[in-house]
Amino acid sequence: xxxxxxxxxxxxxxxxxxxxxxxxxxxxxxxxxxxxxxxxxxxxxxxxxxxxxxxxxxxxxxxxxxxxxxxxxxxxxxxxxxxxxxxxxxxxxxxxxxxxxxxxxxxxxxxxxxxxxxxxxxxxxxxxxxxxxxxxxxxxxxxxxxxxxxxxxxxxxxxxxxxxxxxxxxxxxxxxxxxxxxxxxxxxxxxxxxxxxxxxxxxxxxxxxxxxxxxxxxxxxxxxxxxxxxxxxxxxxxxxxxxxxxxxxxxxxxxxxxxxxxxxxxxxxxxxxxxxxxxxxxxxxxxxxxxxxxxxxxxxxxxxxxxxxxxxxxxxxxxxxxxxxxxxxxxxxxxxxxxxxxxxxxxxxxxxxxxxxxxxxxxxxxxxxxxxxxxxxxxxxxxxxxxxxxxxxxxxxxxxxxxxxxxxxxxxxxxxxxxxxxxxxxxxxxxxxxxxxxxxxxxxxxxxxxxxxxxxxxxxxxxxxxxxxxxxxxxxxxxxxxxxxxxxxxxxxxxxxxxxxxxxxxxxxxxxxxxxxxxxxxxxxxxxxxxxxxxxxxxxxxxxxxxxxxxxxxxxxxxxxxxxxxxxxxxxxxxxxxxxxxxxxxxxxxxxxxxxx
Ligand SMILES: Nc1ncnc2c1ncn2[C@@H]1O[C@H](COP(=O)(O)OP(=O)(O)OP(=O)(O)O)[C@@H](O)[C@H]1O
Ligand SMILES: [Mg+2]
Numbered sequence: 259x260x261x262x263x264x265x266x267x268x269x270x271x272x273x274x275x276x277x278x279x280x281x282x283x284x285x286x287x288x289x290x291x292x293x294x295x296x297x298x299x300x301x302x303x304x305x306x307x308x309x310x311x312x313x314x315x316x317x318x319x320x321x322x323x324x325x326x327x328x329x330x331x332x333x334x335x336x337x338x339x340x341x342x343x344x345x346x347x348x349x350x351x352x353x354x355x356x357x358x359x360x361x362x363x364x365x366x367x368x369x370x371x372x373x374x375x376x377x378x379x380x381x382x383x384x385x386x387x388x389x390x391x392x393x394x395x396x397x398x399x400x401x402x403x404x405x406x407x408x409x410x411x412x413x414x415x416x417x418x419x420x421x422x423x424x425x426x427x428x429x430x431x432x433x434x435x436x437x438x439x440x441x442x443x444x445x446x447x448x449x450x451x452x453x454x455x456x457x458x459x460x461x462x463x464x465x466x467x468x469x470x471x472x473x474x475x476x477x478x479x480x481x482x483x484x485x486x487x488x489x490x491x492x493x494x495x496x497x498x499x500x501x502x503x504x505x506x507x508x509x510x511x512x513x514x515x516x517x518x519x520x521x522x523x524x525x526x527x528x529x530x531x532x533x534x535x536x537x538x539x540x541x542x543x544x545x546x547x548x549x550x551x552x553x554x555x556x557x558x559x560x561x562x563x564x565x566x567x568x569x570x571x572x573x574x575x576x577x578x579x580x581x582x583x584x585x586x587x588x589x590x591x592x593x594x595x596x597x598x599x600x601x602x603x604x605x606x607x608x609x610x611x612x613x614x615x616x617x618x619x620x621x622x623x624x625x626x627x628x629x630x631x632x633x634x635x636x637x638x639x640x641x642x643x644x645x646x647x648x649x650x651x652x653x654x655x656x657x658x659x660x661x662x663x664x665x666x667x668x669x670x671x672x673x674x675x676x677x678x679x680x681x682x683x684x685x686x687x688x689x690x691x692x693x694x695x696x697x698x699x700x701x702x703x704x705x706x707x708x709x710x711x712x713x714x715x716x717x718x719x720x721x722x723x724x725x726x727x728x729x730x731x732x733x734x735x736x737x738x739x740x741x742x743x744x745x746x747x748x749x750x751x752x753x754x755x756x757x758x759x760x761x762x763x764x765x766x767x768x769x770x771x772x773x774x775x776x777x778x779x780x781x782x783x784x785x786x787x788x789x790x791x792x793x794x795x796x797x798x799x800x801x802x803x804x805x806x807x808x809x810x811x812x813x814x815x816x817x818x819x820x821x822x823x824x825x826x827x828x829x830x831x832x833x834x835x836x837x838x839x840x841x842x843x844x845x846x847x848x849x850x851x852x853x854x855x
Pocket of ligand 1: 647652655
């Protein structure tokens, strides 16, 4: 199930990747905005790095002058040592803070852009990616990516500088010995390259596995009642555990790859150290080489101090790879989610004339079309009921109006203007919609009614009154300020429908689209909903997918659909008399049966 819904991620490890530098460059707009903060971070890092060789450098005068010749003033020792560590501490603090600034500023901007993309993206995005995969990208991956990448880059600078400073000092002390140390460099770089490539592949696979895991959780939260009713717990646990084990295996493989780095670099260091020791001892035995105990200790200390930055540099591939992979997921979302296309036409209030010209919709190339060559016009103020068996294409027909769907061929027009030429905001402001499944936000009742606008309390109250919901709202402890909870779970089915009607009333759009719920309500609730609907329909062009006879009978015209075609249309009484498709549906009792009495 999850396979079908998540976006395919290309097979990992072998896909050609542009160079690291090029990939980092793509992140520049987010993480390179505050150049001064970067400079501060790098400057502080540089200071911290430069203090590193000062530590071994202190040993030399200490050993050669302090102990051997006794010429070092005692007061100078605490002064230099405390001063040195004070400077180091300050530099580390500033670097850390600047680092956090860069990370969090960049992350905030990237997140905000991603979310802006999400709310404006073409609707096909939501068919390709699951909710959990999208929230993973926007919330989790961006955070992991930004913090790992930025701290790795600063680490790279710090350790790079430290390394350079130490190497410079070593060269100055004894350049021949230093060159010996370098003989291990090619081996080191080869190890790093191989292991980091493997890590990249594993990271991509783990992202996919994490998405799948989150998807199972998402489904089980949404369908928690069904899981219990059908005793599907064991089956769902099976799905979850299989994915959990896959993630565990991938994490262990990543650890093997990154943990192998440390012992391998240490072996390289040991090789270099033994070479240096041997050569230094040989050199010191030669007369007049100038090697003092102090300079030898300083050399060995500085050389051993190389290990820590080298080790970190070897490991830096891991967070850089992980961070880049994570942020690139964000960039891919940005790239793969084009905005909805739109035109320029806009108007305050349309007159509500609708027309479908030879419209076909085909979801799958090998399936029958959901709509086939539909011709239909609806005049301003008309109430049209769409009826037909399940799957006939009724919902598809109305989803075309707000452009939640685009026709495969043909044109839909509003006020004689083809929908693609309309500005989307203007087009959608002409439509109020009460759909088959009511979706509410976890916010106050008033905010749900005035969705998209700050609630005008009087208007909210009027709409709730007209929707026959006001008397219920008055019984709530905080009235219209009551929080509705997750998807308005605290309301009954009929109350939710009336809330959706209140929302449509508040919008006061010239065109009303109703996709009646198929689930039947009890008679009292049904009467309240029907009464609210009648008020809502007044003075608007109304298109209603009708499952209730009472609704159909109020319509000016009934359109009967079958398998994507309009098979019959006319006034309800006229169609009944004609004895065609409508009459057959009527006699079969297609609509909510208890309401036909
Ligand atoms: N996103 C989609 N992808 C593929 N096929 C789809 C999609 N949406 C709808 N269909 C198919 O298109 C056809 C028409 O569906 P539609 O939802 O318009 O039916 P309907 O008349 O509203 O039915 P109901 O009365 O049950 O709501 C159906 O055969 C359905 O399987
Ligand atoms: Mg439908």
